[in-house]
Amino acid sequence: MEAAAAVTMWTRSLEHNMRYMNFVCDGDSSAFRAVKECNNGDGPYGKDYVIEKWDCTNHVAKRLGTGLRNLRKDTYIEVNQSGSRKRRSVLGGKNKLTDKVIDRLQHYFKISIKRKANTTEGEMRDEIMSSFYHCTSTDDNHHHDLCPKGEDSWCFFQAAVARGETPKSHSEMKVFFSLPPEQLELVKGVYTRLTTDEMMKRCLQGLTQNPNESLHSRIWLHCPKHLKVPFHQSRVLHKLLRTFCAELFLCTYKRTPLVDHVSTD
Numbered sequence: 286m287e288a289a290a291a292v293t294m295w296t297r298s299l300e301h302n303m304r305y306m307n308f309v310c311d312g313d314s315s316a317f318r319a320v321k322e323c324n325n326g327d328g329p330y331g332k333d334y335v336i337e338k339w340d341c342t343n344h345v346a347k348r349l350g351t352g353l354r355n356l357r358k359d360t361y362i363e364v365n366q367s368g369s370r371k372r373r374s375v376l377g378g379k380n381k382l383t384d385k386v387i388d389r390l391q392h393y394f395k396i397s398i399k400r401k402a403n404t405t406e407g408e409m410r411d412e413i414m415s416s417f418y419h420c421t422s423t424d425d426n427h428h429h430d431l432c433p434k435g436e437d438s439w440c441f442f443q444a445a446v447a448r449g450e451t452p453k454s455h456s457e458m459k460v461f462f463s464l465p466p467e468q469l470e471l472v473k474g475v476y477t478r479l480t481t482d483e484m485m486k487r488c489l490q491g492l493t494q495n496p497n498e499s500l501h502s503r504i505w506l507h508c509p510k511h512l513k514v515p516f517h518q519s520r521v522l523h524k525l526l527r528t529f530c531a532e533l534f535l536c537t538y539k540r541t542p543l544v545d546h547v548s549t550d
């Protein structure tokens with residue numbers, strides 16, 4: 286969200302007898318800062334009404350992926366190849382931190398947050414770290430202590446233990462990557478930075494910006510940016526407004542998500 290638009294929305298909300306007390310942010314906090322700093326730093330509603338910053342869980346998970354890719358890029362050795370010095374990735378390569386592995390870790394990070402929404406910072410952090418330890422376990426050195434216990438556990442190791450069976454090998458279960466301990470510590474450092482109490486607190490609601498982004502995509506679908514016409518004169522805008530009025534009524538009436546009712550005609 287543009288900072289100026291956010292300030293306008295927050296300050297005029299009082300005209301409608303309401304206050305927006307929470308702000309779901311993506312990676313860019315400039316809009317949140319602008320809202321907090323308006324009215325000479327008192328915020329739009331004064332010092333007695335402090336607006337809380339929450340994080341979009343999808344964006345936090347993406348930060349894990351970005352952090353791991355940057356770590357992989359920045360961790361290299363220089364080797365002689367065909368008479369010239371070339372960089373060779375230390376963390377990348379087969380059975381290591383590949384793009385596919387990073388995508389999976391990012392996905393697990395996201396579902397860990399969702400699974401532990403409305404719990405505590407510590408529970409959410411343990412759930413996230415369980416996916417890290419699970420995915421770096423081997424038959425000789427496994428770490429499933431944080432994985433959920435019981436026969437229904439998503440962790441094959443804990444599920445087998447609960448059933449009184451011998452767990453299958455980690456290679457057979459395709460546990461994801463293997464690195465020497467000192468390199469694993471580097472990867473763990475990315476997790477540690479993203480699971481501080483402060484970060485977890487901002488994720489505890491388990492919220493995302495998905496509804497906003499769905500609405501934005503529908504608006505741009507009806508009013509493409511390449512149409513070089515004044516916005517207020519656009520027939521497309523009029524059609525959009527008619528469509529949305531009808532669809533918003535339907536959503537309110539049926540209490541169902543907006544995206545289910547938005548037509549693409």
Ligand SMILES: [Zn+2]
Pocket residue numbers: 419428429432440441442443
């Ligand atoms: Zn496990």
